[in-house]
Amino acid sequence: MAGNGLIGKKVDRYEILEKIGEGGMASVYKAYDTRLEREVAIKFTKREAFPPDQLGMILKRFEREAKSLGRLSHPNIVGVIDYGEYDGAPYLVMTYLPGGTLKQKLGKPIPWREAVETIIPIARALQYVHSHNIINRDVKPSNILLTENGEAMLTDFGLVKLFEGQDVSQQLTDSGAGIGTPDYMAPEQWTGET
Numbered sequence: 001m002a003g004n005g006l007i008g009k010k011v012d013r014y015e016i017l018e019k020i021g022e023g024g025m026a027s028v029y030k031a032y033d034t035r036l037e038r039e040v041a042i043k044f045t046k047r048e049a050f051p052p053d054q055l056g057m058i059l060k061r062f063e064r065e066a067k068s069l070g071r072l073s074h075p076n077i078v079g080v081i082d083y084g085e086y087d088g089a090p091y092l093v094m095t096y097l098p099g100g101t102l103k104q105k106l107g108k109p110i111p112w113r114e115a116v117e118t119i120i121p122i123a124r125a126l127q128y129v130h131s132h133n134i135i136n137r138d139v140k141p142s143n144i145l146l147t148e149n150g151e152a153m154l155t156d157f158g159l160v161k162l163f164e165g166q167d168v169s170q171q172l173t174d175s176g177a178g179i180g181t182p183d184y185m186a187p188e189q190w191t192g193e194t
Contacts, residue, residue: 011086014042014093025049025058030096039096040081047089062090068134076125078145078155097153099146106141118152125154
C-alpha cells in the first residue's frame, strides 16, 4: 500500500479521496463515509516500512491507539469513529479537521494571545488524558490539528503509554528504549524512563 495507491479505492464504507499526511509509521487520507455522508480522516499503517518480525508489535500499537482514543471524550482530542483492517494493514477512522496542523502554522510570528489560545486547550487535553492514566509521548506541532475555526485538537496516540496494572508499554517497546520524535522528546524519554 505505497504512495497514493489508495486514492479512488473504497475501504469498507469509506471512499479514499486524497492523501493529507504522512508520518514514520502511517499515512493519513481524507475519505468520504458513504454511510454517514461526511468527510473523515483515515490513518493506515505503513506495513512495508517495518521488518516482518516487528509487524506484530506495530499492529498492537495501532490497536492500542484505537482503543485508547476510543475511551477518551474531550473537546480538544480528535475522536475515533471506527477501526478496521484493509489489505493486511490496520486503519483508524477519525474526525476530519480541515484546518491543517500547528506545524503548518509555524515559521512566522504568532501573536502571544493567539499562541496562548492555541496551547491552553492542548494543555487541558493532556491533563484529561493524564487523569485517565494515559501519557501521549509524541506531542509535537504536527500532531496538533486545527479545526476550521483554528481551534487546536490533540491527535496521534501511537506512542501512548498506559498505566493499567501491568506495564503494557514494556511489552510493546524495547526495555530502556526512548521512543518519540527526537526534537520533541522529554529528557526522560531519551533514557527510557517513561
